[in-house]
Amino acid sequence: MFEAKLTDAKVFKDCVDAIVTLIDEGEFSATKEGITLRAMDPSQIAMVDFELPRKAFEKYELKGDLKIGLNLADLSRIMSRVRAGESLTLKLDDSASRLLLIFKGKSTRRFNLPLIDVPASATKVPSIDFDAEIKISGGVLKESLKDASLVSSHVTLLADGKGFEIRARGDKEAVVEFSKDVLLEHTVNKEAKAMFPLEYLNDLLKAVDSNGIVVLNLKTDAPLKVDYRIADARVTYYLAPRIEAA
Amino acid sequence: MFEAKLTDAKVFKDCVDAIVTLIDEGEFSATKEGITLRAMDPSQIAMVDFELPRKAFEKYELKGDLKIGLNLADLSRIMSRVRAGESLTLKLDDSASRLLLIFKGKSTRRFNLPLIDVPASATKVPSIDFDAEIKISGGVLKESLKDASLVSSHVTLLADGKGFEIRARGDKEAVVEFSKDVLLEHTVNKEAKAMFPLEYLNDLLKAVDSNGIVVLNLKTDAPLKVDYRIADARVTYYLAPRIEAA
Amino acid sequence: MFEAKLTDAKVFKDCVDAIVTLIDEGEFSATKEGITLRAMDPSQIAMVDFELPRKAFEKYELKGDLKIGLNLADLSRIMSRVRAGESLTLKLDDSASRLLLIFKGKSTRRFNLPLIDVPASATKVPSIDFDAEIKISGGVLKESLKDASLVSSHVTLLADGKGFEIRARGDKEAVVEFSKDVLLEHTVNKEAKAMFPLEYLNDLLKAVDSNGIVVLNLKTDAPLKVDYRIADARVTYYLAPRIEAA
Numbered sequence: 001m002f003e004a005k006l007t008d009a010k011v012f013k014d015c016v017d018a019i020v021t022l023i024d025e026g027e028f029s030a031t032k033e034g035i036t037l038r039a040m041d042p043s044q045i046a047m048v049d050f051e052l053p054r055k056a057f058e059k060y061e062l063k064g065d066l067k068i069g070l071n072l073a074d075l076s077r078i079m080s081r082v083r084a085g086e087s088l089t090l091k092l093d094d095s096a097s098r099l100l101l102i103f104k105g106k107s108t109r110r111f112n113l114p115l116i117d118v119p120a121s122a123t124k125v126p127s128i129d130f131d132a133e134i135k136i137s138g139g140v141l142k143e144s145l146k147d148a149s150l151v152s153s154h155v156t157l158l159a160d161g162k163g164f165e166i167r168a169r170g171d172k173e174a175v176v177e178f179s180k181d182v183l184l185e186h187t188v189n190k191e192a193k194a195m196f197p198l199e200y201l202n203d204l205l206k207a208v209d210s211n212g213i214v215v216l217n218l219k220t221d222a223p224l225k226v227d228y229r230i231a232d233a234r235v236t237y238y239l240a241p242r243i244e245a246a
Numbered sequence: 247m248f249e250a251k252l253t254d255a256k257v258f259k260d261c262v263d264a265i266v267t268l269i270d271e272g273e274f275s276a277t278k279e280g281i282t283l284r285a286m287d288p289s290q291i292a293m294v295d296f297e298l299p300r301k302a303f304e305k306y307e308l309k310g311d312l313k314i315g316l317n318l319a320d321l322s323r324i325m326s327r328v329r330a331g332e333s334l335t336l337k338l339d340d341s342a343s344r345l346l347l348i349f350k351g352k353s354t355r356r357f358n359l360p361l362i363d364v365p366a367s368a369t370k371v372p373s374i375d376f377d378a379e380i381k382i383s384g385g386v387l388k389e390s391l392k393d394a395s396l397v398s399s400h401v402t403l404l405a406d407g408k409g410f411e412i413r414a415r416g417d418k419e420a421v422v423e424f425s426k427d428v429l430l431e432h433t434v435n436k437e438a439k440a441m442f443p444l445e446y447l448n449d450l451l452k453a454v455d456s457n458g459i460v461v462l463n464l465k466t467d468a469p470l471k472v473d474y475r476i477a478d479a480r481v482t483y484y485l486a487p488r489i490e491a492a
Numbered sequence: 493m494f495e496a497k498l499t500d501a502k503v504f505k506d507c508v509d510a511i512v513t514l515i516d517e518g519e520f521s522a523t524k525e526g527i528t529l530r531a532m533d534p535s536q537i538a539m540v541d542f543e544l545p546r547k548a549f550e551k552y553e554l555k556g557d558l559k560i561g562l563n564l565a566d567l568s569r570i571m572s573r574v575r576a577g578e579s580l581t582l583k584l585d586d587s588a589s590r591l592l593l594i595f596k597g598k599s600t601r602r603f604n605l606p607l608i609d610v611p612a613s614a615t616k617v618p619s620i621d622f623d624a625e626i627k628i629s630g631g632v633l634k635e636s637l638k639d640a641s642l643v644s645s646h647v648t649l650l651a652d653g654k655g656f657e658i659r660a661r662g663d664k665e666a667v668v669e670f671s672k673d674v675l676l677e678h679t680v681n682k683e684a685k686a687m688f689p690l691e692y693l694n695d696l697l698k699a700v701d702s703n704g705i706v707v708l709n710l711k712t713d714a715p716l717k718v719d720y721r722i723a724d725a726r727v728t729y730y731l732a733p734r735i736e737a738a
Contacts, residue, residue: 081393
């Protein structure tokens, strides 16, 4: 038995967008703390660690712990139909074989989709002692990655005492420099520099609002940690670096 | 001899859009009552019955009755070039072999296209004793059909004493419910329920403005009648139901 | 040694757009008078003659004359990343083998791209004694060419004492008439009429702002001259007519 209501259906849309950018099928865990999902993308290069806490819900009823495996691409298409001002109720049907989604606004719109089995994967969050933390506007970061994409399919992120840089090098070169005073926050214990595939970086940031704030954690040649919030929800990604042959 | 002038060329653009959504070639009839066109779409699933009455015109001159067969796709492309504030004069050339279109605004723009022979088809409007009539905003109806299209290529429309529902069922399900108080009008003598192909429903509504008002007439397993107005013009469609094997 | 700074990087974006519409690779000449480029398009149907004078620059330092050959398609992609309020510094690196572009706004963005060899072409500007000059809004002209493109891939431009006409004829026909009082300027010594390929005309006008002003110079069956300004820069195109067999 599971029934949970969000006052603003749009929040759940943004959450699903943040997950579906990496995986097409996934399994939510519902416990008395709230709803979580953790998964690697199929190529094992990026991980998403998602949490929508109980306090985010207007109503939250659950008996025992639940696993809710879904085709997230289908769920995302349904969520894309959300309209301003609608609430959303998530509910398992009596046989616990389908998830019901009830949007309430001027009209009532009900969708349901079948639960699916998602192969379990014991995914551990990497424990990294990062050297630099950068807080930056999502819009600014996304635009800078577009600059870099003119030049290469990979990008080097570098944080040092002076600020933060995004570099790409091919036949042409692009460098975007942020001095520390234009960043929202800049905490650097030690210079940190690592290279990442642009395609993945773009995917991780796809669901971030232009006005959203992104926190980047860096360590030389270590995975990048990307954090951002969607109302009460937390989304964390880890992205493996590309280690270049010396 | 035929010459007719519309103060607002945009009205004729919307009329042509409403027809071309079903047929690529068609024959207008011009009589002293105005201009009409009636035709089945090539697959014989939908019919359009169109009327632009004489009173819609600022000027309307005609000797005898006329048939004006046109490539409507070409006509629609010309009409798509209309600009705000332009008037439109429709005119047959002296040999009655070409239709002239004269748009007048800041500049004068003249187009002409050849008349064509369109095979005659004795198309009769079906006479149906409908059980339910629903008046609904074009924008709301179109959005609801998008909801349904996530789930199936067919949609069931259902009107009963409580209101109006749009349902689609596949692997997933979608239901949009309108209680009768959110509808513009709701007259139901008897529950009416029928299934229609979404692609056709979308075509019929393509030329309807978001703010436009659509009248639906329903009867169980009978054709759907869809009516709307474009200024003084009237557009009526009939769409065959899909009868499911029991 | 070359270093030149524009207060508004957007101006150089518009200049590059005006050139790249005809040629993918090109060679700028930098002299103490400013920067120029003259080239034929690969099919030898159109010519661009471009000039950005020294006074357009906030800073302009140069030793001797320089040729700067570039992949303009790459340059255009970099310029497309310009943001409002940015300045642009153009600079050759120490080995004079790469062009540096430095955009300064909130962040500093640096790009560089290699110089390339562009085969020299002694391109002379045609000397024509035109019969008619028409000044018209870029937006109005572009819209009229869209009208014509419904009907043909070629368009006839005609200027006479009454005004200016754009005509296209195929299976259908389109004529756009401007009486001389709706034109910004109209100077006609003698009727002038010539036919041009629409695709090229559209290319020449691609970088023109809707609010921009275009000057057309016409002579019967002679090349068309198209002029417009981008801030202090001047762009002139010549387009060969299509001479029809009599």
